[in-house]
Amino acid sequence: MARPKTRAATPARRGRPWTFYALATLFALYVAALYGPMFCIYILSFQDVRGGLVFPMRGLSLHWFVDLFTQVRTGDVNGAFDRSIRLAVIVTIITVVFSFMAGLGFRRRFAGDTIVFYLMIGSLVAPGLVLGIGIGLLFQWLGIDASWYTSALGAQLSWTLPFGVLVMFAVMSRFDHAWEEAARDLGASAWQTIRLVVIPVLAPGLIAVALFGFTLSYDEFARTLQTAGSLNTLPLEIWSMTLNVTSPSLYALGTVTTIVSFLIIGVSLGTIVLIQKRRGPRAPRH
Numbered sequence: 001m002a003r004p005k006t007r008a009a010t011p012a013r014r015g016r017p018w019t020f021y022a023l024a025t026l027f028a029l030y031v032a033a034l035y036g037p038m039f040c041i042y043i044l045s046f047q048d049v050r051g052g053l054v055f056p057m058r059g060l061s062l063h064w065f066v067d068l069f070t071q072v073r074t075g076d077v078n079g080a081f082d083r084s085i086r087l088a089v090i091v092t093i094i095t096v097v098f099s100f101m102a103g104l105g106f107r108r109r110f111a112g113d114t115i116v117f118y119l120m121i122g123s124l125v126a127p128g129l130v131l132g133i134g135i136g137l138l139f140q141w142l143g144i145d146a147s148w149y150t151s152a153l154g155a156q157l158s159w160t161l162p163f164g165v166l167v168m169f170a171v172m173s174r175f176d177h178a179w180e181e182a183a184r185d186l187g188a189s190a191w192q193t194i195r196l197v198v199i200p201v202l203a204p205g206l207i208a209v210a211l212f213g214f215t216l217s218y219d220e221f222a223r224t225l226q227t228a229g230s231l232n233t234l235p236l237e238i239w240s241m242t243l244n245v246t247s248p249s250l251y252a253l254g255t256v257t258t259i260v261s262f263l264i265i266g267v268s269l270g271t272i273v274l275i276q277k278r279r280g281p282r283a284p285r286h
Contacts, residue, residue, distance in 0.1 A: 038258070045251035053246065064252040077253060080237035083148050087233060088217040090149070091156050095213035096206055099164030103172040103202075104194075121162040128222030131158060136226045151227035156217045163216065164209040171205030204272045211268040215261060 044051065048059030068077055102120070106113060123131060132155050139151040146152070179201060183193040199206070221235040228236055234257060241250050 041251045041254050042258070045248055045255045047248050051248045053248065053251075064248040065256070067247070068249045068252045068256070076232065077234075077237060080232045080234045083231060084218055084234035087148050087153065087156070088214045090153060091160055091217035092210050092213040094157060095160045095164040096210050098161060099168040099209050100202075100206065102165045103168035104198075106169065107172060120165055123158040124162045128159065128220075129225065131155065132223040132226040135223070139227070146227055146229040148224075148228045148231055148233055151229070152224050152233070155223040155227040156220050159220060159223055160213045160216045163212045167209050167212060168205065171202055171208070175202065203275050207268050207272050207275075211265065214264055218257075218261065218264075 040055075043057060044053070044055070045064055046060055046062070047057055047064065048061040049063050050058040051064065052058065106117070135155045135158065136146055136151055139146055139154070144150050175198075179197050180193050183197045188196065219235060220233075221239065224233055224236060225239075232240060238250070238253055238257070241253065
């Protein structure tokens with residue numbers, strides 16, 4: 001009888017080097033320092049009426065979430081939330097449209113394109129608070145009253161547009177121009193090519209730009225502080241509440257804003273995954 005084949009002996013597994021455990025410990029400390037304060041706020045926001053601003057936690061209820069939207073003493077939370085959402089939607093739409101147009105415009109070189117590019121992203125290196133003061137002074141010089149839909153809108157666009165343009169450039173770099181040529185060969189006009197070919201292909205990238213625009217606007221504080229006028233956005237309302245609210249309502253507000261942010265991120269990522277699945281696997285190139 002033929003002898004059964006045996007597997008070759010494998011060398012003994014070596015233990016992980018000490019650097020692995022050192023780096024793993026460092027990473028664990030980093031994660032704890034990054035998310036620990038957030039989880040403390042989330043936990044303390046679910047206390048009952050006896051709750052305070054520090055541990056130990058007293059009871060478990062949704063009292064402070066109800067108090068947040070029903071008591072006047074906690075501030076104008078409903079109005080601030082409404083303004084932040086509307087401002088974020090406007091900023092998102094403008095950011096997506098202008099970033100897409102910039103991506104189309106920069107596909108071909110033109111005179112002064114490098115200067116224009118650096119002018120677009122120059123606001124990223126400027127301190128947000130200083131830039132907000134400058135924008136507020138500019139609108140005052142133009143005779144336009146500072147408000148969340150005028151000067152605050154301009155201040156936030158100076159933050160969201162550079163990010164949107166950079167993301168769109170990365171997306172455009174992977175776009176195959178052969179699809180546009182095929183559409184034109186089939187008789188499509190320039191607008192039909194953009195509407196039926198370019199936008200559907202770039203849809204995941206456009207959603208990513210929209211996600212950047214919405215989240216950056218929704219959470220922006222420094223550039224909005226000097227430009228929002230007398231009506232606060234939600235980050236400004238949270239900041240003002242730290243001066244006069246001494247209850248877990250402040251923590252409840254932080255929990256609500258985080259939930260909204262995660263919902264927006266989840267919907268955006270889910271939409272991108274759904275689009276990729278509907279497209280199906282691409283045929284390999286030869």
